[in-house]
Amino acid sequence: MKKQLVQGNQAIVMAAEVAGLKFYAGYPITPASEIIHELVNKKHIKVLQMEDEIASVSACIGASLAGLKAMTATSGPGFSLMQESIGLAHMMEIPLVIVNVQRVGPSTGMPTLPAQGDVIQCIHGSHGDYFPIVFYPNSVSELYAYTVMAFNAAEESMSPVILLSDGYISHLYETIMPHRDFDIKNRSRPPLGKGDRHFTGLSHEGSVPRTSDVDNYRRLITHLYEKQQLVAQRYNCYEYLECGKDTDTLLISYGALSRVAYYFKNDFALYRPIQMFPVVEEIKIIASRYKRILVMEMNTGQYVREIECILHREIEFIPILGGRIDLHEIKQKIRQKTIERNEE
Amino acid sequence: MDKESGFKRYLKLDLLPTPWCPGCGNGIVLKTICQAFDELDLPKDGTVVISGIGCAGRSAGFFNLDSVHTAHGRAIPVAEGIKYANDALHVVVVSGDGDLLGIGANHLLHAIRRKTNITVVCYANEIYAMTGGQASPITPHNTKTLTTPDGNPDYPTDVQFLFKHHNGYFARTSAYHLNHMKKCITESLEFNGFSFVEVRTMCIVNYGRRLGYKNSNEMLMHYKELYKINDYAEELAQDEIGIIKSSS
Amino acid sequence: MTGEKIQKRKGIVHINHEYCKRCGICVNFCPVKNLEIRQQKLMELNRCIACKMCQRYCPDIAIEIEEVDEKTVGTGKSGHRNGG
Numbered sequence: 001m002k003k004q005l006v007q008g009n010q011a012i013v014m015a016a017e018v019a020g021l022k023f024y025a026g027y028p029i030t031p032a033s034e035i036i037h038e039l040v041n042k043k044h045i046k047v048l049q050m051e052d053e054i055a056s057v058s059a060c061i062g063a064s065l066a067g068l069k070a071m072t073a074t075s076g077p078g079f080s081l082m083q084e085s086i087g088l089a090h091m092m093e094i095p096l097v098i099v100n101v102q103r104v105g106p107s108t109g110m111p112t113l114p115a116q117g118d119v120i121q122c123i124h125g126s127h128g129d130y131f132p133i134v135f136y137p138n139s140v141s142e143l144y145a146y147t148v149m150a151f152n153a154a155e156e157s158m159s160p161v162i163l164l165s166d167g168y169i170s171h172l173y174e175t176i177m178p179h180r181d182f183d184i185k186n187r188s189r190p191p192l193g194k195g196d197r198h199f200t201g202l203s204h205e206g207s208v209p210r211t212s213d214v215d216n217y218r219r220l221i222t223h224l225y226e227k228q229q230l231v232a233q234r235y236n237c238y239e240y241l242e243c244g245k246d247t248d249t250l251l252i253s254y255g256a257l258s259r260v261a262y263y264f265k266n267d268f269a270l271y272r273p274i275q276m277f278p279v280v281e282e283i284k285i286i287a288s289r290y291k292r293i294l295v296m297e298m299n300t301g302q303y304v305r306e307i308e309c310i311l312h313r314e315i316e317f318i319p320i321l322g323g324r325i326d327l328h329e330i331k332q333k334i335r336q337k338t339i340e341r342n343e344e
Numbered sequence: 345m346d347k348e349s350g351f352k353r354y355l356k357l358d359l360l361p362t363p364w365c366p367g368c369g370n371g372i373v374l375k376t377i378c379q380a381f382d383e384l385d386l387p388k389d390g391t392v393v394i395s396g397i398g399c400a401g402r403s404a405g406f407f408n409l410d411s412v413h414t415a416h417g418r419a420i421p422v423a424e425g426i427k428y429a430n431d432a433l434h435v436v437v438v439s440g441d442g443d444l445l446g447i448g449a450n451h452l453l454h455a456i457r458r459k460t461n462i463t464v465v466c467y468a469n470e471i472y473a474m475t476g477g478q479a480s481p482i483t484p485h486n487t488k489t490l491t492t493p494d495g496n497p498d499y500p501t502d503v504q505f506l507f508k509h510h511n512g513y514f515a516r517t518s519a520y521h522l523n524h525m526k527k528c529i530t531e532s533l534e535f536n537g538f539s540f541v542e543v544r545t546m547c548i549v550n551y552g553r554r555l556g557y558k559n560s561n562e563m564l565m566h567y568k569e570l571y572k573i574n575d576y577a578e579e580l581a582q583d584e585i586g587i588i589k590s591s592s
Numbered sequence: 593m594t595g596e597k598i599q600k601r602k603g604i605v606h607i608n609h610e611y612c613k614r615c616g617i618c619v620n621f622c623p624v625k626n627l628e629i630r631q632q633k634l635m636e637l638n639r640c641i642a643c644k645m646c647q648r649y650c651p652d653i654a655i656e657i658e659e660v661d662e663k664t665v666g667t668g669k670s671g672h673r674n675g676g
Contacts, residue, residue, distance in 0.1 A: 023429055046428055051454040055421035058414065058451075062394075062425025065412060066433070070425070088415045192412070192426060193390050193433045196356065198405045200413035208359070209405055209413075348647070349656065361652055366613035371651025522648055561620035564649075 003177055008170040009034035009073075011140045011178075012099055012163070013042075015147035016071055018180050021045055021097075023063035023070040025056040027078060030112050031167045032101040035073040053078035057085045057098065064089075064096045065199065067191025069151060073099035076118050077108065080125065086160055087126030090224065092199045095154035095161075095187070097147070102166040102255075104322040114167035114256050115322025116298035120305075122162050123277050129221055131228040133157060133235070134277040136164035138258045140174035146274065148182045149235060155185040157231035159224075164276065166298075168256035168325070229278055237274040240286055241265055250290040252307065257298055260325055264334070268294070276303070279310050287311050294337065296330070298322045316341070351378035354388070356408045363402055367560030369519040369545030373467050374403045376522060376543075377438065380529035391434040394423040396443035399474045399547075400467035403438050417448030424460045434533065437464040441542075442472045445481040445501050452503075456510050456538050463532045464540045466503075469547040477550030488554060503542055504580055504588055511590040513539035518585055519546060520567040528587060535589070544571070544585070603642030604658040607634050611654035618646035618655055 006014065013035055016024075025048040026036045039047045046063070050056040053074050060070040074082065079100045089096060104110035105117045122134045133153050137146045147163060154161040198207040203217040210216045239258075244266055251268040253261040258272045269290060273280055287293055293311070295304040296318040304317045318333050355378055364370050381391065388409055395404035397416035404411040414422045419437045427435045437444075444452055444466050455462070471489060472478040478491040479498075486495040507514045513535040515528035525543055532539035546552055546563035557563050574586040605626065612634050619627045619634075626639045627646060640657065647655045 023425070025425065048424075048428060050421065051450055054418065055424075055451055055454070058418040058421035059425030059428070061414070062412070062422040062427075063429035064425075065422075066426045066429035068429045070429075084415050085418060088418075092412075191430065192392050192410045193430065195410055196388075196408045198411045198413065200405065201415060202413065207405075209402075348644070352653070355653070357653075361611045361613065361654075364651070367615035367617065368651060371653065372649065375651070375653060559616060561617055564617065564620075 001177060001179060003175045005173055005175050006140060006178075007034060008140045008143050008165060008172050008174075009101070010038055011144040011176055012073070012147045012165070012170075013038040014178050015144045016097070016151065017042065017045070018182060018184075019148045019151035020069045020184055020186070021071050021151070022068040023060065024048070024072065025050050025059035025063070025070070026072050026074065027051070027053045027056050029053075029075045029078050031103060031170050032073040032075050032078075032099065034170070035099065053081040054085060057082040057089075060096045061085060061089050061092070061094050064094045065192045067187060069095075069155075069187070071097040071099065073101065075101050075103045076105045076115075079118055079121065083121070083125040086132075087128055087130060088201045089160040090126075090130035090132070091201045093158040093224075095158050097150045097154055097161055097163060099147075099163045099165060101170045102164060110323055112167050113323040114169075114298065114325075116166060116255055116257065117302070117322060118164065119276065119297070119299065119302040122164065129225075131225050132160065132162055132277060133228060133232050133275070134162045134164060135237070135274060136255050136276045137274060138169060138255050138272065140169070140172055141176040142274070143169060144176050144178065146237075148184070149237075152183070152185040153231055153235060155187060156234070157228055158189070159228060164255065166256045232275065232278045235275050236280050236282065238280045238282060239270070239272040239274060241270040243267065243269045248291040250287060250293050252293065252295045253297060254303065255298075257296060257320060257325060260327055260330060261296070263327060273303075279306050281310075283307065283310060287313075292316065292341070294318060294334070296320055296333075298325075351375065351382040354378040354381045354408050356406055359406055362406065364399060365549040367546070367548040368399070369469065369547070369560065369564075370400055370403060370467055372519045372522070373400075373465065373525070373543050373545055374406060374438075376525045377436070377465055377529055378407075380526050380533060383526070383530050384533055386434055386533070390432060391436065392426060394419045394426070394435065394437045396439035396448060397474075398440040398443050398472070399469070400438060400440035401443060403467075417443050417446070417451065419443065420448055420451040420455045420462075420464065423462050424455060424458070427460055427462050431461075435462040436533070437462060439464075439466065440473075441466055441468040441470065441482050442480045445503065446472075449481070449501075452540075453506060456506055456512055456540075459510065459512065459537050461537055462539075463529075463535070464538075465529060465532075466540065466542045467545050468542045469545050469551065470500075471547050471551040473547045473550045477554065489551070503540060507540075507588065507590070510538075512537055513587070513589050515541045515587040516544070516580055516585045517541065518544040518567040518571050520564045521571065521573065521585060524573055524585065531587065531589075601638055601640060602660060603640035603644075604660055605636040605640050605646070606656040606658060607636065608654045608656075609633065611652045613652055613654075615651065617649050617651065621645040621649050
């Protein structure tokens with residue numbers, strides 16, 4: 001096994017191959033296009049360039065029903081287009097992996113510049129209630145590992161799993177060890193064309209649509225919720241770095257921004273969720289050790305609300321809006337927050 | 345089972361009656377599709393039906409086959425994903441005109457271009473029926489609907505022209521012309537390439553009634569009088585049904 | 593029916609009243625006026641010639657024609673119907 005210098009998007013492709021990817025459908029979008037560029041050269045993977053992201057995710061749903069492991073990759077605008085079908089995939093229990101390489105939004109925003117504005121869209125983008133598993137690594141080697149995890153989690157939960165990335169990490173070159181010793185999960189459901197099953201986005205009981213049976217609908221949603229929680233608990237991945245010296249502050253960040261947070265490892269304890277959703281419960285225990293909780297993210301406060309919800313306490317928030325990660329700026333903002341706090 | 349009822353093996357009879365209104369033509373189309381399946385003796389293991397949303401979209405659940413009821417307009421890309429994933433499957437899309445030619449028209453355009461080997465049967469009732477009767481992409485000019493109280497200002501889409509520069513199979517038929525409909529669907533299932541069968545069918549409750557038809561019989565009789573069969577022509581006129589086929 | 597030429601019965605109309613929505617398409621297509629909707633129910637009048645037009649056009653798969661031998665029936669009794 002040799003170390004290799006690869007780009008983030010390339011690492012996703014290498015890992016997807018290891019995980020057993022057989023079908024990819026996508027639409028060109030920066031900064032995710034390298035994924036399809038890499039995949040078209042793989043002879044054993046069926047790659048389709050579709051007419052839009054809606055068709056891409058729909059084709060993946062079809063291929064997944066037909067028994068293949070399927071993936072699509074996009075960025076914010078495309079991810080928005082996919083939302084309806086993501087809801088459908090949850091309702092029909094379709095395993096697939098959706099890579100979202102985030103860029104600055106809303107709308108066309110600043111293409112290729114990184115942001116973290118799609119965090120809430122991952123769980124609330126489609127209408128109705130659904131409970132996706134979302135991973136967000138922060139390095140190329142983690143992208144490699146968590147792409148495999150995403151495929152496994154998809155097969156175990158029979159649901160679309162979202163792998164978040166951003167313009168920085170996906171375009172970053174790092175050396176990775178492309179090992180293959182993963183426990184790969186395979187499909188338990190027989191492929192399409194082997195029976196008389198009916199897959200529907202309507203509320204259903206088995207193969208039969210139940211359009212006005214409220215109790216059945218409630219049972220269905222509870223089943224979907226419990227299933228997702230159960231699978232997510234097997235992964236529960238996060239990074240927690242205790243501080244060398246005594247500190248009362250826990251700094252929470254994730255994705256590209258968390259790479260900069262390592263600079264503060266001698267001042268604060270650091271926490272980084274890798275499994276963004278369902279929110280890892282361990283954060284309650286970790287947070288209880290600290291008086292002060294600081295959250296920074298590249299948006300106006302999306303994940304901080306989730307943390308507030310789970311911790312039920314006051315949390316300080318530092319927005320680092322998308323486009324640029326500047327250590328000097330972050331230092332200044334943290335200092336400012338600390339001064340404000342001391343004045344109070 | 346005798347010849348006439350052999351098609352029933354493709355239906356989940358225990359789920360009947362269908363959810364459609366009395367006099368709806370969708371049942372006739374559903375039945376004829378199954379008869380075409382029966383004629384070709386399509387294997388139950390190896391045939392899948394995909395549908396979109398709307399009245400016609402509900403028909404997928406009645407097939408005694410693996411079937412998928414997708415999001416609105418997305419039946420074709422899902423079917424394409426299935427076909428590209430497993431080429432051995434017979435993939436049939438059943439949906440309405442609003443679903444296939446309205447919200448899903450982009451996908452239709454590209455499936456024709458890609459020549460994906462799937463069959464699409466469009467239940468063309470010229471209206472968005474499930475939502476109460478709004479104008480659809482093939483509602484004729486000047487027709488009154490809920491959203492066009494002064495008559496439809498637009499002209500209907502004519503799908504045959506989408507096939508103009510792409511080899512494929514296009515047929516227009518009607519719910520009155522049962523033999524022709526069966527022939528069209530059977531041929532389209534056998535066709536190696538993208539095939540599209542547009543079946544003019546009647547919606548009495550949310551469409552015909554407002555146009556002055558007393559019942560769905562009158563609509564069927566209208567099809568009988570209006571449409572002349574013109575198979576294997578270069579182009580179909582507005583009042584013609586028939587097949588346009590180019591080698592695949 | 594007196595005075596009319598009594599037609600020999602060639603088929604029995606099996607009507608599935610659970611499927612039937614009483615849309616009347618069959619009534620219209622029947623060339624011998626064998627079918628009628630009376631009191632919200634589709635009825636057969638025992639003069640089926642087994643042309644099967646009703647069966648072919650029924651959108652609800654509610655009608656099935658059983659072809660019968662002319663010699664065995666012709667009494668006009670409707671004892672063969674099911675689902676009624």
